[in-house]
Every structure is written in structure tokens, then in C-alpha cells.
Amino acid sequence: MGDRGYNAVALRSGREALERLQHEHFDALVTDLRMPGIDGMGLLRASRALDPSRPVIVMTGHGAIDTALEAASQGAFHYITKPFSLVHLVELIEAALRT
Secondary structure, three states: OHHHOOOOOOOOOHHHHHHHHHHOOOOOEEEEOOOOOOOHHHHHHHHHHHOOOOOEEEEEOOOOHHHHHHHHHOOOOEEEEOOOOHHHHHHHHHHHHHO
């Protein structure tokens, strides 16, 4: 994604992501639904509480209507199921940042 001018940060857990969100600025968040520690929904809620304007994209390999609806009700910009292309993800991030 660096060729588009974005710097992506990959982290190992929801707890690590939350720690970084509390102390650093990020323009957008892409989170997996299932992660060790804090799951994607918990991270979505925490991110929205810290910065309601930061768009959050939730991705999952276990898509279900109930989790998609919950993500939307919690303010997720988009809910994407795996597998997906990196091109599609970058398009979603760009749309989220324009909003």
C-alpha cells in the first residue's frame, strides 16, 4: 500500500492495536473480527470511542449476517469477508478516507 502513499501497521493482537490507538494517530483502522485478546468488535467500539471520525473496516473469514449487522450498528464503515483482493481493500480505505 506504500505505492499509494499509505503506511500500514500490522499488529499481533487486539490489545496491541488498542494500545497503539490510545497513543498514536491513525487515519483508518482495518481489523479482523477474530483476534486474540480484544476481538474486532471490541476494537471497533474502542476506536469509535477514541475517535468517532476514524473509519473502521471489519474483515472476517467467518461472515455472518448478525456480525455484519452488529458491525454496522457499531459504526463500521464496511464489513468485508475473506478472501478479498488487496485492490478491493485499498479502494474501501480510500472511500472511507474520502467520507
